[in-house]
Amino acid sequence: MVHAPTLTKAGTSDAPSAEPSRRRRGRRHRGEDLTKILFVLPAAAAMIALFGYPVVKNLLMSLQDYTLKTFFTGAAPFVGLDNYVAVVEHQLFSKAMVNTALFTIGSIVFQFVIGLALALFFNKRFALGGILRSLLLLPWLLPLIVSSATWRSILEQDSGILNRSLAWLGVIDEPVPWLNSPSFALIAVIGVNIWIGIPFNVTLLYSGLKEIPGELYEAGALDGATGWNAFRHITWPNLRAVASVLLMLGVVYTVKVLDVILGMTGGGPANATQTLATQSYERSFIDFKFGQGAALSNILIAISLVFAVLYLRGTRRAVDE
Amino acid sequence: MHESQLRRTVYTAIGVLILCVMLFPVYWMLNASLQPSGNTLTASFLPLDPSFAGYRRAISEQGDNLITSVIIACGTVVLSLLVSAPCAYALAQFRSRWVGIGLLAILVSQMIPGIVIANALYTAYENLGLLNSIPGLIVANCSSGIPFAILILRSFMVSVPQSLVEAARVDGAGLLRAFVSIVLPISKNSLITAGLFTFLFSWSDFLFALTLTTKGGVRPVTLGIYQYLGTQVQNWNAVMATAVLSAIPAIVLLIAAQKYIAAGAIGGAIK
Structure with missing residues (x-):
């Protein structure tokens, strides 16, 4: 109300009175620009401190001989690419790479396929559907270390419920050493990670299914497209955008998984479940070779970046078409 | 039919x-x-003869750790929301070419593994004396809280009608006062949702608890469970009792946030 007369005057006025009003507005704008910056400043500072600084620091550390000694002497001489050479030539590197690939591909494929099947199922209308679907989120919300502990008790070799049930059903004669044998441990860890990731996949795919207009199916039904044909020609093409985001996020989130593996196996037995992430952790925080740990984690970022770029190029091509 | x-x-x-x-x-x-x-x-399928020995042991051994986790999670919620809310509003309502850059930065930040942040913060905390401290873990946990809170709050604040803020401005309120007295109250549900999720992220944190503490003083419950698992497990009932207690926030969130997400959606629809 206070400003109303000023505004009318500025709107209808002659030159002399317009001049001070414009200046006043100019000053107010400058003050407002400052306030606007203050809105963003804390978050910008936090993002720089929590993401920008770590990335730069890791790049530098990976080029330095940064060890426990550095904390006492302050000296971290630059050693070029020595850390990268050391981690790549390490005897566990190729194993960690293969395990990371198996862990990531195995987790994502099954999470996606099971997630899609469940999303299609919950897309049908039936009593309690909404409640059941939201309860399904629980495995995703549990702290990863809680899930790891629970699954360790289930997979326990001698008295875990899984082996006891399988023996009772007559599927196995001897208890399976799920977490104690190098040939089973990776499979067990991937299985648990699939269980954790299914709810997220269901949720995203379900929201993608809800976006598909019902008329498409009605029109398709007239042309005889039902069941599998409807899925192939209507559902899947319309779901591809969501699916590709989901797969890209899946790779980005899965290559860096650490909690589940540390909680389940700690990288063992006999290094059977070592991945780039667990190796990076061990190099930095067990061996205190921070330079090598940083080099490994930079390789992880590079892998994520490659998939993000592939995703962006894929979506751009899709838009061009 | x-x-x-x-x-x-x-x-x-x-x-x-x-x-x-x-x-x-x-x-x-x-x-x-x-x-x-x-x-x-040797548990049977049903706890026909329930014993609370596990819980007694869990509370006596992990009680302090549970309290530490609550303090850290609450601190993370407060700090994350304080930092995120104004930024989310800016990204939702200000017209600037920086908005796109800000959103891109948030998305790119999701690609950075926690171990990268832990590596850098460990060396920084060593110099700042923040290792083994609750403030240190609160700040580290904000790395999951802040980007998520900004995205959630922004998606809600996009639909806050600008006319409401402008009306307050005409009455002489500054931008900040209009934000505090108009935007924040309308955004209550999204603030609660973002806060609950931030609490859960921080509560679930294991990586920072593991790397940014070097001795016993400050020990969140996730680290307590990990130490239970470290050697041959002696008392599964105590481990599982601790796991159940640590799962409570997730269960509460599942029930409570469902309501708030729904309330937020309805609130948006009415406007």
Whole structure:
């Protein structure tokens, strides 16, 4: 109300009175620009401190001989690419790479396929559907270390419920050493990670299914497209955008998984479940070779970046078409 | 008509079955936590003779750690929301070419592994004396809280009508006052949702707890569980009781946030 007369005057006025009003507005704008910056400043500072600084620091550390000694002497001489050479030539590197690939591909494929099947199922209308679907989120919300502990008790070799049930059903004669044998441990860890990731996949795919207009199916039904044909020609093409985001996020989130593996196996037995992430952790925080740990984690970022770029190029091509 | 009703009942039955399979581990955690002490897992399918020995032990051994986790999670929520809310509003309502850059930065930040942040913060905290401290863990946990809170709050604040803020401005309120007295109250539900999720992220944190503490003083409960698992597990009932106690926030969130997400959606629809 206070400003109303000023505004009318500025709107209808002659030159002399317009001049001070414009200046006043100019000053107010400058003050407002400052306030606007203050809105963003804390978050910008936090993002720089929590993401920008770590990335730069890791790049530098990976080029330095940064060890426990550095904390006492302050000296971290630059050693070029020595850390990268050391981690790549390490005897566990190729194993960690293969395990990371198996862990990531195995987790994502099954999470996606099971997630899609469940999303299609919950897309049908039936009593309690909404409640059941939201309860399904629980495995995703549990702290990863809680899930790891629970699954360790289930997979326990001698008295875990899984082996006891399988023996009772007559599927196995001897208890399976799920977490104690190098040939089973990776499979067990991937299985648990699939269980954790299914709810997220269901949720995203379900929201993608809800976006598909019902008329498409009605029109398709007239042309005889039902069941599998409807899925192939209507559902899947319309779901591809969501699916590709989901797969890209899946790779980005899965290559860096650490909690589940540390909680389940700690990288063992006999290094059977070592991945780039667990190796990076061990190099930095067990061996205190921070330079090598940083080099490994930079390789992880590079892998994520490659998939993000592939995703962006894929979506751009899709838009061009 | 009758046939489709039958089919729906069958669907509901299948849905319940799927849920039972998916949530069996959660049930098993609860069941195992109610078994009498012992280092073997001879639990039967139903806790017919429930024992609270596991919980007694969990609370006496992990009680302090649970309190530490609560303090850290609450601190993370407060700090994350204080930092995120104004920024989310700016990204939702200000017209600037920086908005796109800001959003891109937030998305790119999701690609950075926690171990990268832990590496850098460990060396920084060593110099700043923040290792083994609650403030240190609160700041580290904000790395998951802040980007998520900004995205959630922004998606809500996009739909805050600008006319409301402008009306307050005409009455002489500054931008900040209009934000505090108009935007924040309308955004209550999204603030609660973002706060609950931030609490959960921080509560679940294991990586920073593991790397940014070097001695016993400050120990969140996730680290307590990890140490239980470290050697041959002696008392599964105590481990599982701790796991159940640590799962409570997730269960509360699942029930409470469902309501708030729905409330937020309805609130947006009415406007």
